[in-house]
Amino acid sequence: MTAISLHNLSKTFGTATAVSDICLDLPSGSFTALLGPSGCGKTTLLRLIAGFEHPDNGSVSFDGVSMAGPGGIVPPEKRQLGIVFQSYALWPHMNVAANVAYPLQGKGLRRDDIERRVAEALDVVSLDGYQDRSVDALSGGQRQRVALARCLVTGTRIILLDEPLANLDVHLRASMLDVFADVHQRSGATIVFVTHDQSEALVLADRIVVLDQGKVQQMGAPEHIYAEPANAMVAGFVGRGMVVDATASSGIVRIGDRAVPARGAGEGRLKLLVRPQAIQRSEGGLAATVLRARYTGASFETTVELAGGGHLLADLRERLPAGTPVDLTIDDAWIVPA
Ligand SMILES: Nc1ncnc2c1ncn2[C@@H]1O[C@H](COP(=O)(O)OP(=O)(O)O)[C@@H](O)[C@H]1O
Ligand SMILES: [Mg+2]
Structure with missing residues (x-):
């Protein structure tokens, strides 16, 4: 060897x-x-x-x-x-x-x-x-x-x-x-x-x-x-997911005004990588609107636009037509090192 x-x-x-x-x-x-x-x-x-x-x-x-x-x-x-x-x-x-x-x-x-x-x-x-x-x-x-x-x-x-x-x-x-x-x-x-x-x-x-x-x-x-992933290039290139704008203060990371559990370190304005499998639909979550859905066999890979701006990719169990309002909860995210 x-x-x-x-x-x-x-x-x-x-x-x-x-x-x-x-x-x-x-x-x-x-x-x-x-x-x-x-x-x-x-x-x-x-x-x-x-x-x-x-x-x-x-x-x-x-x-x-x-x-x-x-x-x-x-x-x-x-x-x-x-x-x-x-x-x-x-x-x-x-x-x-x-x-x-x-x-x-x-x-x-x-x-x-x-x-x-x-x-x-x-x-x-x-x-x-x-x-x-x-x-x-x-x-x-x-x-x-x-x-x-x-x-x-x-x-x-x-x-x-x-x-x-x-x-x-x-x-x-x-x-x-x-x-x-x-x-x-x-x-x-x-x-x-x-x-x-x-x-x-x-x-x-x-x-x-x-x-x-x-x-x-x-x-x-x-x-x-x-x-x-060590930076934005790797976050965008490896695996599915979307990078969205977020903020952190006193250790709490937020997208808009919603707290999101996030791994990694950062303060102030930062970029957050969210994988599709970390997103669930639940009432009272982040407000978003469906842009498009693609059937992958296991689920519907759905692109949504957040009310506060930015896009997420979510694996959802049903096909939602474009324009459908959805509430989403994120249970894991990664603070992309700047
Ligand atoms: N023999 C060569 N002459 C001139 N430019 C080259 C040559 N080989 C590679 N390059 C350039 O070097 C860069 C890296 O190429 P390459 O190693 O083939 O990339 P990859 O395999 O990742 O696609 C590219 O910009 C390419 O145009
Ligand atoms: Mg090559």
Whole structure:
């Protein structure tokens, strides 16, 4: 297993700063999601870890051994890592076994040894028995699994994945999430997973690094980032909910003149994050008017406008037409750090 350490890492393209002074320690065997909007620097950071980009400043090391920094650069092929991109980069004219075995060619391994390793890797991604299939005849999800197996076959200790689910449909995505979790558990590899999809990051990762404009906005366990976003960007990007204006005095937080139970710290004017499941309808609560409702299967995700200004998102049990007046009680909120 291999720990990845990034120190003061920066990368600029022309005048565009893609990665800005990033410091991160990813423990051996961890599963990290790099999460952020398009253009925030996720791919560049992954390419710096892989060695396809060279940092302008700072260093990359694996288990304390420098890969990039003042002492020079170790090329990607010498970093012992596996990479899966959105496009699977498989050889279409080779069958599954030949694709998976590709990284083992020329290493002087015996044929039965190669076959055993290929079978083991295919087993991890639930493709046992697919050795002789043509890659062309596979679904998108199966191709993705072949690409993963090809990473695993060399016994790689670091796996880098760049938006690997972006081209798959909803059902395949769900089953691939399980495959990634299995691969992580069975290989013990240190995994870095790039995504712009916060729900993938929450489900899969044991730690999330939220990036915006090349900078780390917050890093922590998914449940920590969801419950206590560090700033307005993270509050808006991770999980459902709305941020509304509120005030605090003598430890009591209010939206308009209603007291609201809130976690976090702040005085005076502040921003409050309210999640949909923390809102109930109850008489005598905050006055609001329904703007629209969307059926999500479990409930109606309802956008309301507060009488005192601002919007909330509430999961309600029934469909309320636009214009319906509602009274709402909030039982949990988070004071977004300024
Ligand atoms: N090879 C490149 N040449 C010029 N600009 C680049 C290059 N790669 C990335 N960038 C710029 O760096 C920023 C971060 O890009 P990228 O790392 O691809 O973001 P993400 O993967 O989060 O969408 C963007 O502004 C992008 O336009
Ligand atoms: Mg990208």
